[in-house]
Each structure stands twice: as structure tokens, then as C-alpha cells.
Amino acid sequence: MSLGCGGRVEANQVRTNEGAGIVFSGNAGVASARIACVGNYCIDNLFHGIQADVPSYSTDADIPVDITVTGNVCSQNNRGSGSGIYAIQSSRWVISGNSCTDNVSAGIQADDRSKFITITGNTCSDTRSGVSRTQQRGIRVISQAVNNVGVTITGNYCDNNTSTGIAVQSSGGFTLSTVTVTGNTCTNNSSWGIFSSEVTDGDISNFIVANNACTSNTTQDIRLSVRDVVISGNRYSTQLDVEYKSFPALSATPSVSGRTTWRANNAGATTITAFNNGMDGQQIEIRTTNGNTTIQNNASILLKGAVNVTPAADQSISLRQEGAIWREIYRSF
Numbered sequence: 001m002s003l004g005c006g007g008r009v010e011a012n013q014v015r016t017n018e019g020a021g022i023v024f025s026g027n028a029g030v031a032s033a034r035i036a037c038v039g040n041y042c043i044d045n046l047f048h049g050i051q052a053d054v055p056s057y058s059t060d061a062d063i064p065v066d067i068t069v070t071g072n073v074c075s076q077n078n079r080g081s082g083s084g085i086y087a088i089q090s091s092r093w094v095i096s097g098n099s100c101t102d103n104v105s106a107g108i109q110a111d112d113r114s115k116f117i118t119i120t121g122n123t124c125s126d127t128r129s130g131v132s133r134t135q136q137r138g139i140r141v142i143s144q145a146v147n148n149v150g151v152t153i154t155g156n157y158c159d160n161n162t163s164t165g166i167a168v169q170s171s172g173g174f175t176l177s178t179v180t181v182t183g184n185t186c187t188n189n190s191s192w193g194i195f196s197s198e199v200t201d202g203d204i205s206n207f208i209v210a211n212n213a214c215t216s217n218t219t220q221d222i223r224l225s226v227r228d229v230v231i232s233g234n235r236y237s238t239q240l241d242v243e244y245k246s247f248p249a250l251s252a253t254p255s256v257s258g259r260t261t262w263r264a265n266n267a268g269a270t271t272i273t274a275f276n277n278g279m280d281g282q283q284i285e286i287r288t289t290n291g292n293t294t295i296q297n298n299a300s301i302l303l304k305g306a307v308n309v310t311p312a313a314d315q316s317i318s319l320r321q322e323g324a325i326w327r328e329i330y331r332s333f
Contacts, residue, residue, distance in 0.1 A: 049074030
């Protein structure tokens with residue numbers, strides 16, 4: 001079922017298609033818009049239960065906009081690589097109160113060029129046990145070929161997925177910005193409760209993680225790699241871990257914008273002569289993967305003993321910016 005502009009799609013049963021169940025499409029300046037998708041059953045389809053599809057993108061006029069997806073059941077779309085609800089190249093979608101269980105990739109996924117997506121009050125779980133479980137993630141937001149902006153994930157229940165309750169990811173140099181994850185329950189997932197990752201120079205920024213309940217997840221309840229982050233009022237029983245993002249390879253003047261934790265992972269000998277884009281009062285910790293990184297003592301970096309330092313592998317050093325000067329405050333060696 002593929003849909004156009006204006007109207008309501010309600011109380012349909014869409015089963016065992018060799019593609020998706022319900023599709024909101026867009027192409028060449030004509031896209032699905034202003035549609036309510038309510039109370040449908042999308043079960044056992046090869047791809048996604050409900051999805052956006054934009055075969056050819058030129059401008060934002062090509063993408064489905066103002067779609068409300070509410071109170072649907074999207075289950076067992078697991079014969080291929082499907083998610084329950086798949087919003088890719090979509091703008092101003094509200095995805096609320098759906099049951100998305102026993103799919104493959106995710107209960108709900110927002111993918112490249114997703115803008116101002118609200119995901120609220122959904123159940124995104126695998127209801128089965130053991131090897132019969134298939135749903136990898138409850139909710140997934142990912143930038144892997146195009147940037148995303150403005151995703152709100154609030155009040156969802158993500159339980160018993162084979163990987164992660166809520167996953168926020170960027171890769172390949174693309175950005176994901178302005179993400180809010182609040183008031184969700186993520187329990188009994190086989191890896192993480194809430195997880196964010198930046199792979200191959202991916203970047204996640206302006207991220208709020210607040211008032212979530214994350215318990216009994218196998219690997220860790222909350223693990224984040226992100227800059228400009230607010231973490232507040234979460235409940236978790238295992239360690240909250242903010243990942244260390246690597247400095248750009250072989251950079252003598254790496255940016256430290258918005259982060260406190262960094263990893264020096266240079267493949268060859270590199271001397272850092274300045275930390276760029278810091279703020280007065282900002283504190284950073286640098287961990288070393290190997291012994292290839294030297295931090296130079298100079299007019300803008302004041303180190304203990306006023307001499308350069310080359311930490312060995314698995315060491316750490318902390319500095320704080322005071323005015324225009326970074327001053328060493330701690331080292332582990």
C-alpha cells in the first residue's frame with residue numbers, strides 16, 4: 001500500500017507482502033504529506049511494517065512530511081531485514097503509541113535525512129526468548145550516508161531486544177545533532193540499555209539523556225559517545241560510561257570542542273602543539289592507546305616540569321583551560 005497526500009489510513013490488516021506493509025513515498029518534488037496512519041496491523045512482511053521510501057532525492061520537497069503514525073501493530077516483519085516502522089528521509093513525523101515487536105533490525109528506526117522526528121510512548125520489544133528472538137534494537141536512530149537533525153525519543157518501553165534498547169549512531173563522517181532521550185524504560189536487552197556510537201569520524205552533538213530507567217541490560221545500562229551532552233536523573237545499575245573519542249589521526253592541533261574525554265590513537269609519531277576550540281574552564285582527559293603521541297609544553301600548554309610528555313600506552317593526562325592556556329592538573333604516570 002503506497003500513499004499520497006492528505007487523509008487517513010486506518011484499521012487495515014497488511015500481512016505477508018513481499019515488500020513493506022504501508023509505504024509513504026516521495027520523489028521529484030511530490031511526496032506523501034499530512035496523513036494519519038492509525039490502528040493498522042502490519043505483520044509478517046518481508047521488509048518493514050510501515051516505511052518511508054524516497055527513490056531519488058533532490059530537495060526536501062521530495063520527502064514525506066507531517067505523517068502521524070499512531071496505535072499500529074507492526075510485528076514479525078522478520079523474513080528479510082525489516083523494522084516495524086522505518087522513517088528514512090522523513091520530516092516532522094510523530095510516531096506514537098505503536099506496538100513494534102519481534103521484527104529484525106529495530107522496532108522503530110529513523111535513518112538518513114530524518115528531521116524533527118518524535119518517537120513517543122511506543123513498545124519496542126522482542127516478546128520471545130532464547131534463539132527465537134530476532135529484534136536487534138528497540139529504537140535506532142542512525143546517520144550513515146546523510147546527516148540527521150532533531151530527534152526526540154521519550155516515554156518508550158524497550159525490553160528484551162537481542163542488542164540494544166535505544167541506539168543512537170553516526171558513522172562515515174556524518175552528523176546527528178539535537179537528540180533528546182528522556183523518560184524511557186530500557187531493560188533486559190542483551191547488550192546496552194541506551195547506547196550511542198560515533199564510528200569513522202561520525203559525530204553526535206547536542207544530546208540530552210535524562211530520567212531514563214535502564215536496568216538488567218547484559219553489557220551495560222548506559223554507554224555514550226557524544227559531545228555537548230547533558231546526562232541527568234537516569235536510573236541504572238551498571239556503570240555509566242562516556243566513551244573516549246579519538247583525536248583525528250596524526251593531528252598536531254586537534255579540536256576539543258564540546259567534549260571532556262579523548263583518546264590519542266595515532267598510528268605514527270605525532271606531537272600535539274595546541275588544543276583548538278576549547279572554552280575557558282573546560283577540562284579534558286586524554287587516554288593513550290599507544291606511545292606515539294607527544295604533548296608539547298609551550299606558551300599555550302603548560303605541563304608539569306615544563307617539559308614535553310610522551311605517555312606510554314594505557315595512560316591518561318588531564319588539563320584545564322584557563323584563559324588561553326591549558327594547564328596540566330593530573331597524570332597517571
